[in-house]
Amino acid sequence: MKITASKIVLLIIVLAAALLYGIQQRIEQFADTRLMIEQEMLFTLPAGTGRVGLENLLIKNNVIERKREFAWLLRLQPQLAEFKAGTYRLTPDMTVRQLLMLLASGKEAQFSVRFVEGSRLRDWMLILQQSEMITPTLTALSESELASRLGLPAETPLEGRFYPDTYLYTAGTSDVALLKRAYAQMERALSEVWQQRMAGLPYQTPQQLLIMASIIEKETALNEERGKVASVFVNRLQRGMRLQTDPTVIYGMGDSYTGTITRQDLRTPSAYNTYIISGLPPTPIAMPSRASLLAAANPEQTDYLYFVADGKGGHVFSTNLDSHNTAVRAYRRAQRQQNEER
Template sequence: MRLVFRLVALLLIAAIGLAASFVWWTQQPIEVSENALEFRVMPGSSLRAAVRQMNEAGLSVDADLFVLLARWQGKSGAIKPGTYGTSVGETPLSLLEKLASGKVIQASITLVEGWTFRQFRARLDAHPALRHDTLGMSEAQIIARLGLPLSSLEGRLFPDTYLFDKESSDLELIARAVASMQARLDETWLQRPAGLPYKTADDVLTMASIIEKETGREEDRAHVAAVFVNRLRIGMRLQTDPTVIYGLGEAFDGNLRKIHLQTDTPYNTYTRAGLPPTPIAMPGLASLRAAISPADSNAIYFVARGDGTSQFSRTLDEHNRAVNRYQRGGK
């Protein structure tokens, strides 16, 4: 009996020792191959697969002990995929907390108000933290891949700064930006007052894109909107240069000429009445709101003053005088 007690005591001491060693291990710095490194846990990875991916990246983590730690903490099924960062001083316990909470490394990309979809694609293609699944795809193929009920992505992405997990797909980012714009467009459409010359929410989006390209001044947006809304109401052509430039595409060399204004394209609002067939850029929220909240104004003309603001006129005579003053140096 005394021997049994001794064996039990020895086993108990050994168990306590092992437990103490294990707890000690969970709080010891992990050996890393560099002062700071990144590793990626792929979607669908098991805990052991995640540990293997860590080790391949340069972290020295014992798989059996890490699995035991995760089970002890009740987090063996809580590992989240993504790209993680670690550095000297990281412990198994802090690493587990990071994986379970999904504290991934995030990158960002900014979609600028007034950009075209072509400009945004160039930014996407050049971003080093994205997975470039859309390379070689046409716009129509991107739309089909995302299952969107759209004919064009122009104007359909909301300008904003987007955070994303490194190595995310550029398709995911496009889908997020499209959903963000649609949500704001739906909200704007519901808030529109009666009497505006828009048949659909897409008309609002197109008008907002024109406003975005015509002015960057907050105080002028509603007045620019009023000019174009007034023209639509009286059946006057919009005659806005940015739509002509958009219709020229990559052929535009930065110098808008009279021949361009006279050459008919679907986007030439000098030769065609009404709104162009699609937006011409990606408008911000301020331009969306201006499109449904035009100023209380009878103006149907405006001209740039040269300082970023515009002069608005009700008659052609007023407008000609403003053009002479601000564009031709007259008094």
């Protein structure tokens, strides 16, 4: 049987097509292969990494096996080769294709840091130092130096000026970048609340409202009590009474506070001892929540001038000293009884 040239060409075409189909199937099978990892991991792709560099990094980190199909896949599907530098979160159920799609998307792994309401600036700095994937730039700075790094005048008091919240970030984000976000968010919240404040309050500036909110934050964790606590302090200021609030004394004591306040502590002068000074302390004493900002701006309308813990997580409010002293004695009896039962 004579084989013509046209038949030879056709045979070559058929064989080439079969070969290409086989290669395509191998590439597709490889692309749908699951990664070798057995648990979630973070994978960092440095800037400037090329195709070969990516493959070597994946092999080095035991994410994939060395196979020629990897290079073929990137050539045949170039959209998967448009990977971006960053830190990504890989999971065991992910395929090679999904990995490359993730790297091409630029959707880096998200981390979170939570700043709790009622905490102080020094607490925040410690949290930032201990948080993963944050680039430290503020270690061992004074408050004036920190203010300058935030783009603020060096004399700006920073306590209370950062909004407590959970902040998401990507690997390599600097501590100063996160603080700038928290500062800007508090500025927005304070501005909004200041515009919504009740008339006739004893605050001349938003900073004074912020100071009051920080005191409210430290006095109660119960949302239903914030307005009452605010009313007590506003009533006292309007009557020319001292605030006489323990959290300000504690703040003024600094590192000398060991968990208890003595009578001597209450008699020791400091800029924050509201048993001695009149009016508000010079700065906030903590980072207040929005709920405390709103309470400071819109306190309940009451005649309360005193409050004391009730031993159950809340407080007893009083309009006069006699009633207050009765509530104090009841609290102390309850405390003694609890101590005896232990």
